[in-house]
Amino acid sequence: MSTTEIDRQWTTRLRQRATGKLPPEKLLPDTQPTYVASWIYVFGVATLAALIMVIVTGCILAIRGPLWWHGSVYGHFVNSLHLWSVEIFFFTMIVHLWGKFFMAAWRGGRTLTWMTGVVTFLASIATAFTGYASQTNFDSQWITTQAKDGINATGAGAYFNVLNLGQMLMWHIVLLPLAAVVLTALHVLLVRVKGVVPPFAEKVEVHS
């Protein structure tokens, strides 16, 4: 086999593109520019950590099925862990969002990083909503009967029926988490590809 034939293989080309865009030292860097030293940078990582907690606790809730937590002390505690990791997730994500906004972190070819972030935010809201709809308790009865009017008014309610528990549960534990995780992975990889956005150039810099 000639080398050119190997070079032309899809596998080889995919590997070369991937390692070209994201060589190991960019994927897992051991240094960062000194400007990456503000407390605001903590929130991206904290969001990721909270997302992991949300998924782990959600997986434990999934083992025994959607009704288990009503009748088990341990189940109820896992539900509390799931709820509070979600609250932390949203808190850290929103601080992260506004932090990135005020850093204008889309600069220098990072628009896709920003946009995957916003879509993740919206997907997370939908995930949390379907979670409330899947609780099988008074909250889910009230929240869904209220929310149906908004969604029905847009026409989407005809296909996304918030009163259909099976449908909401499927979205909550399969479709939306999958979307959120894929989007988050893409988001974090994009950050690694592009590197952390440099500060705005100040006049000071020009003089010195």
Place this chain on the structure above:
Amino acid sequence: MSSKRFRPDVDAPEYHGRYSPYDIIKEGTIAIVLVGLLTIILAIVFGSPDERAITIKTWSNAAPVDFATTALSELNGTSGTAQYGAPYNTASTGQQLGPLQLSKWVGVRIPINTVKDFVISPLRAMPSQPALRDALTQWISASTSTQDAWVANYTKAADKLTFTNSVVTVPAANAGPVPIFINDLTQMARTGALDQALITESGYYTTDYTRPLLFLADGAYLESVATKQHLLGTQWGMMNETGSYPGQAWLWLYSFWYQIPPFNSSWGANADVLVWGLMMLLSALLLLVPFIPGLRSIPRRSRVYRLIWREHYRDQK
């Protein structure tokens, strides 16, 4: 880049400064441990709410008159569901976004006929009771106009509806089988059989609660329980949950619009679709901030970044 003009809100300056050691895996591990600990502490201290679901059984036992009145509204077509429009039926146009009748265009995709689905079909599922069986036969063999007249006669007297000695009574004349329907449906509800009938109308296995939830929401009882829990739309609604929990606090902006004019006044009839439209517009703006002149300059103009990168700028001096 050198040939193009440098746009400070779009392009990033090149960095020629120093780099410092940064242990990304260690930082991630610490973050997971700390977030995990915080989650455990919050879960232990605050727990989570879990109010039992209401059933039609609890409703009709706690508030039989409300239940019977709601059952009548399903029969005479005045209930929220009966008058809803798409996606349940064609009773009304539904909300409009300016000239756009979005829900009507999508059409009836979850057909609900409140007379048939909420009253007649459940009653037909009742084990054989001679009086009820005769009443149902009478109803089915009557013309629509006769049916309407019976229901209208019953409705006229319905403000005197009472529930005494476990029987629903209305001083109505010429109401045909309607008194039996309303009373028997109430009895059925109080045993829990109506919950079951509504849930299993579409088959043995089911995960769809559309019908029992719509029926519940047509009554006043569900809302009265929600009011006690401060969950009404005018109380910032569904972003809250029972008890003193933060709920879906991130929906604050969505809930906010419902609290202010014109959404809670002159635009009230179309508030849902208007608020949704507005939120979609705002979401699109957030998504497209990097492309929108003016909006994308806010970070640079506001100079909040001076605070974020203050050490960097101090080093530069």
